[in-house]
Amino acid sequence: MTTAETSDLLNLRSVVLSNLQHQHYWTDIKLLDTQVDIDENTQNDPLPRPMIYGRPPEQLYNPEPASSTNEASSSEKPPADKEYVLPVHLTEKLTLRTWASVFDNLPTPSGAAEGGEGGGDAKKKRIVVAVVSGDSTVVYYIMHDGIVKPRQN
């Protein structure tokens, strides 16, 4: 079993980047590298793998039912939250240690903007896992660092 070289991981990320930009129209995309710390203010270690930080065109997942935010959204829509994307390959074997170190080194989301009862879930770290497969399909999964309230329907 060989370990993934940085160049392989960067290749993988470029596939996901192109997919996010051109197929799903993400904006404000920032590339997070393993060398650089993502936030100067935190004491996080560098990320174990290169990642992508960007804004989807619409809010990806909101555990709160849509109706609670419904009233305001009819007039003006707040921009969707930015998400952390972790590119992985379908044939790759990942360990729990990898997942854990990814979560450990992500900054804690502020989450205060949502406020209210959902504060517990909003503070949970979450990533979007982008699974790249050989036929160019990228399958996305949302992964939380712990249990969150399931979305209503």
Next chain:
Amino acid sequence: MADTSANGAATAAATAAIGSPLNKPPHSAKPKRPNYNVIHADPLPVVLYHSPTLIPHNPISLLHHLYLYFFPPVQSHKVTYIGVFSPVTMSVEIRDPTAVLDLWNKGFWGKGSLSRSEPTWLNREMRRLGDTQVGETSEEITRRRRDQRKEMKKERARKEKEELQKIKEAEAKNNEDTGSVSNGKPIIADSKVVVELETEIKGLDETVTEPSHPSVPTEEAGLPTPPPSSDELNTSDGESKTDIVNIGSETLPVSVPPTSDSPPAQPAKVVRFDSNTSTKEIPVEKKVIVQNQEHLQLMLSEAFFLAYALGVLSVTTADSPKPLSLPEIFKLFLRHSIFPPLPESSISLTNFNPDNSFLINYVVYHHFRSLGWVVKSGVKFSVDYLLYKRGPVFSHAEFAILIIPSYSRWEGKEENVGREWYWLHSITRVNSQVKKTVVLVYVDVPTADEVKGWDCETDGLKTVLGKYRIREVALRRWIPGRNRE
């Protein structure tokens, strides 16, 4: 929805009328469904040479055959497509537009790297930027359907909340009225409201779940939904009433609360499904030029089948335009069968590991392609391959292929590591939801000794592939209560 489509049709008709004011009846403005039988008439991207029938008493026919006898055609078809192996995507990429179109039309090879199936990114992008000359893509149709569904769910959530509010109000009122005595009455009243609410929610639920039962939207996960629904969405007449139309027509009445006793303060919030169609009044005849960011991407198995079995694809690398030889391609693909790719030194062509996942996948791919199936990746359904009868535009995939390597000829190699009943059960559940039959394909993997030294022989690869054995087992969940007959 009826008014929606009428609206859409009217808009389309209006634009058409401006474009060519002469003799264009409104219904001809609807996008015509392409004739897939013509577009995809060839099942394979090869041109076969047909020898004419021999008519013995016709001298011309005789001459023709004599000519063919002395000067036989060297090859019935020639290498026509050039693919570039990309280490970034670990696959073979085709960028030449005619080759892309050809490979897609003749056998549905590959996938648009930025599309769900057929490469449509350029069209989508042009439409997004306001081009009016390109037709709607299947992705956009699916997107619209999903938006409608989302709206409907929002509406449902809102209604639920309102009903809850009503119950609470009634409760509060009852408590005020009756004070602390006789708890029986308010409970009855409440339960009535609850029942009402339940039936209403149930009705809503049906409208949500119903479209997933009939044929079309089952492939929700976004695999090739056949584009045919494109025109159906715009038809206002009942001749081709699809589920999509049904969603709209059934939800609209719901959005207007049927219960007359609802508080008048409630805003009559009618969801406008036609918002996206009616805003399409784009200035006519706009042409946008976009650089295509998309390529046709061939899975390793597809590329190898085209190069080896059909001989119509030559594979190059970005470094040199010189086509790779078959053993070179073979080695390259063996190396890139997993992520991270295996180092160059770890694979020797004379002594490779027959358990390599490229080989196992290719054997299965070759098997089903040779039997005439269109084989596509099954990653969205948690299986290895999907089998289409003629192609994704004609029908949904009927079979989901799960590859299980079997090491009966190996010594002391454990089989099915980490595959438990939970795993199988979740896969059958996912696939029965989309009406696919799961087929377990066992591949008997030869031992390393059996495939040693294959390249000494002229037809070595054939010998190697011949050592693999395939067994298929179709799987169906049996539910004692339901499958009684």
